[in-house]
Amino acid sequence: MNQPYYSTANGARRRLTVFTFASPRNFYHLAGRLIPWFAALGVLTGLAGLAIGMLVAPTDFQQGDAYRIIFVHVPAAWMSMLIYMAMAGWAGFGLAYRTGVSSIMASALAPTGALFTFLALWTGALWGKPTWGAWWVWDARLTSELILLFLYLGYMGLHASISDPRRADRAAAVLALVGAVNIPIIYFSVYWWNTLHQGPSVTLGKAPTMAPAMLAAMLLMVAAFWCYGIAIALRRARCIVLERHGSAAWLRRRMK
Amino acid sequence: MGLTCQQLTCRRGRSTLFAGVSFALQAGDALWVQGRNGSGKTTLLRSLCGLALPDRGAVHWEGKPILASRAHYHSRLLHIGHADGLKPDLLAWENLALGGLPGERCSREAALQALDEIGLKAEAQRPVRLLSQGQRKRVALARLLLAPARPLWILDEPLAALDQASAAQVGQIMQAHCARGGMLVLTTHQDPALPGARQLHLGVPC
Amino acid sequence: MLRAARQLMQRDLLLALRRRSDALMPLAFFLVTATLFPLAIGPDTRLLRSVAPGIVWVAALLSSLLGLQRLFADDHADGSLEQLLLSPQPLEVLVLAKVFAHWLTSGLPLLVLAPLVALQYGLEPEAMGVLWLGLLLGTPVLSLLGSIGAGLALGARGGSVLVALMLMPLYIPLLVLGSSAVVAASDGTGSAPHLMLLGALLAGSLAAAPWATAAALRIAHE
Numbered sequence: 001m002n003q004p005y006y007s008t009a010n011g012a013r014r015r016l017t018v019f020t021f022a023s024p025r026n027f028y029h030l031a032g033r034l035i036p037w038f039a040a041l042g043v044l045t046g047l048a049g050l051a052i053g054m055l056v057a058p059t060d061f062q063q064g065d066a067y068r069i070i071f072v073h074v075p076a077a078w079m080s081m082l083i084y085m086a087m088a089g090w091a092g093f094g095l096a097y098r099t100g101v102s103s104i105m106a107s108a109l110a111p112t113g114a115l116f117t118f119l120a121l122w123t124g125a126l127w128g129k130p131t132w133g134a135w136w137v138w139d140a141r142l143t144s145e146l147i148l149l150f151l152y153l154g155y156m157g158l159h160a161s162i163s164d165p166r167r168a169d170r171a172a173a174v175l176a177l178v179g180a181v182n183i184p185i186i187y188f189s190v191y192w193w194n195t196l197h198q199g200p201s202v203t204l205g206k207a208p209t210m211a212p213a214m215l216a217a218m219l220l221m222v223a224a225f226w227c228y229g230i231a232i233a234l235r236r237a238r239c240i241v242l243e244r245h246g247s248a249a250w251l252r253r254r255m256k
Numbered sequence: 257m258g259l260t261c262q263q264l265t266c267r268r269g270r271s272t273l274f275a276g277v278s279f280a281l282q283a284g285d286a287l288w289v290q291g292r293n294g295s296g297k298t299t300l301l302r303s304l305c306g307l308a309l310p311d312r313g314a315v316h317w318e319g320k321p322i323l324a325s326r327a328h329y330h331s332r333l334l335h336i337g338h339a340d341g342l343k344p345d346l347l348a349w350e351n352l353a354l355g356g357l358p359g360e361r362c363s364r365e366a367a368l369q370a371l372d373e374i375g376l377k378a379e380a381q382r383p384v385r386l387l388s389q390g391q392r393k394r395v396a397l398a399r400l401l402l403a404p405a406r407p408l409w410i411l412d413e414p415l416a417a418l419d420q421a422s423a424a425q426v427g428q429i430m431q432a433h434c435a436r437g438g439m440l441v442l443t444t445h446q447d448p449a450l451p452g453a454r455q456l457h458l459g460v461p462c
Numbered sequence: 463m464l465r466a467a468r469q470l471m472q473r474d475l476l477l478a479l480r481r482r483s484d485a486l487m488p489l490a491f492f493l494v495t496a497t498l499f500p501l502a503i504g505p506d507t508r509l510l511r512s513v514a515p516g517i518v519w520v521a522a523l524l525s526s527l528l529g530l531q532r533l534f535a536d537d538h539a540d541g542s543l544e545q546l547l548l549s550p551q552p553l554e555v556l557v558l559a560k561v562f563a564h565w566l567t568s569g570l571p572l573l574v575l576a577p578l579v580a581l582q583y584g585l586e587p588e589a590m591g592v593l594w595l596g597l598l599l600g601t602p603v604l605s606l607l608g609s610i611g612a613g614l615a616l617g618a619r620g621g622s623v624l625v626a627l628m629l630m631p632l633y634i635p636l637l638v639l640g641s642s643a644v645v646a647a648s649d650g651t652g653s654a655p656h657l658m659l660l661g662a663l664l665a666g667s668l669a670a671a672p673w674a675t676a677a678a679l680r681i682a683h684e
């Protein structure tokens with residue numbers, strides 16, 4: 001069977017496996033090559049999405065132009081959720097196979113995820129003011145976003161509180177997995193809480209029925225957030241690798 | 257068979273504590289691990305216990321990796337580390353009876369007898385927080401007298417804070433253990449008075 | 463294995479007995495916190511009755527968070543936790559034993575105090591009963607989930623605040639179910655589904671929390 005190979009810096013040929021990029025050096029190089037592509041793609045799709053969303057998509061007859069905030073709010077909310085799952089996935093991988101780079105990836109994703117959650121909350125408030133007249137409504141979705149932000153903060157707080165970086169990675173990984181398992185339970189209970197206590201159902205506002213231009217803008221913005229998320233997480237991960245392995249021979253050679 | 261250690265390597269932060277440590281212990285063997293402060297002796301012992309995971313290398317007990325047969329390995333192991341593992345609010349004998357060997361019952365009489373043998377008969381009924389550091393160490397070491405059935409002893413600085421007579425007594429206990437066919441790994445800055453103990457120096461550039 | 467668990471429980475209970483104040487302080491905190499709210503909100507009976515379930519649950523949650531330090535921190539400091547890790551018995555069983563002992567000294571007394579607080583707020587007997595049942599099912603969950611947080615925070619600098627920050631999101635389903643059960647009972651809509659879901663939470667935590675806590679303890683000793 002033909003195994004895929006790759007060439008190392010000194011010309012040797014190595015087999016490509018799942019664990020090839022678990023070595024900090026290989027990961028560093030791979031990330032360095034990927035970041036510009038994702039960054040460029042993110043900027044392009046972002047500009048296109050914003051252009052279509054702000055200029056081309058038709059005005060909604062119910063909500064006027066205020067609805068356009070959903071082009072930022074919805075992708076941010078989806079990404080915040082997706083990033084937490086990705087974070088938990090990397091954390092689990094790192095715990096199971098003891099690969100340090102997986103845990104580094106998880107801790108690199110956390111601040112971006114928290115940022116997206118924060119953005120989703122802000123844009124949610126900005127959407128709520130014109131549609132409901134209040135900056136904050138205890139909508140099930142917004143409340144769940146807030147709790148997700150707390151989960152991120154807990155992860156980052158735990159990671160920052162342990163001095164040994166490898167132990168911090170592993171402890172935070174356990175927390176990420178526990179959080180991931182609990183997320184469906186939390187979402188369900190918040191939804192339950194919301195329907196129980198409010199009389200008329202208070203939702204933030206239904207996204208208007210999607211005209212094709214709106215859908216296109218939405219998808220482009222999702223792609224933009226996704227590419228930005230990957231690019232920035234890879235960049236952060238590279239920085240962490242630099243911090244931890246700064247004295248390694250292969251890094252010193254590059255820095256020269 | 258017994259305890260084997262192959263190419264054990266441990267890193268802390270950016271520096272390597274020790275690398276390529278290998279040895280094999282049979283029944284009756286004693287290993288005296290030496291090295292300056294900070295050379296990784298405690299880390300080595302904890303890796304041997306299965307508490308700390310080495311960066312490279314493996315530890316085997318009776319041919320099987322210790323991480324795969326944890327429960328069995330722990331039932332043959334007695335470890336006394338730096339911290340004495342005593343609850344300050346419990347009486348000395350209560351510490352041995354309720355927490356001496358995790359998982360094994362120890363009766364009040366056995367605990368009192370062990371304390372008697374180690375020379376702490378009068379202190380048996382006192383709470384540990386009122387004992388001096390040397391006395392606390394001896395209460396912790398009284399566990400050695402409760403565990404004749406455990407073949408492997410891994411002791412981290414057992415003679416620290418002990419006066420000469422107590423240190424000599426502990427040395428005799430360890431000697432008797434090896435004579436019975438037990439295995440011993442210990443670190444100490446003093447001479448443990450174990451004739452025939454192999455020596456392992458950490459931190460010596462090779 | 464059960465013998466070891468029983469021995470461990472015995473030891474923890476004996477320690478709690480010797481240091482009674484450590485166990486009693488969170489309970490005092492519960493009473494004080496529950497008393498703060500009427501002072502802050504005003505003595506309107508109808509208002510107090512409607513906020514009572516939420517306040518009792520939040521106060522129970524907070525006092526449980528404060529009491530979690532006792533669970534592993536002392537054992538970690540004096541080295542007995544390390545000995546537990548070296549025990550041939552499965553760590554998960556030993557963790558369960560410790561959590562059970564902790565619940566006996568922190569959760570069970572809450573069950574005694576909660577009716578008193580409920581009286582303060584003027585809850586009707588039926589609502590009080592549902593509150594009590596909810597706490598009976600919920601306080602073990604507080605201890606179980608709390609043990610995960612306490613284990614993770616070993617060797618971390620943050621102390622109680624870090625544990626609280628980590629555990630708050632995980633406690634939310636419990637809070638929602640517990641207080642809405644009482645509201646449902648007062649409304650007459652029936653609290654059975656809420657209590658059954660609480661029971662499910664308890665079952666799930668019993669099954670899963672010891673694993674997570676054991677993993678956290680092992681990581682703390684690496």
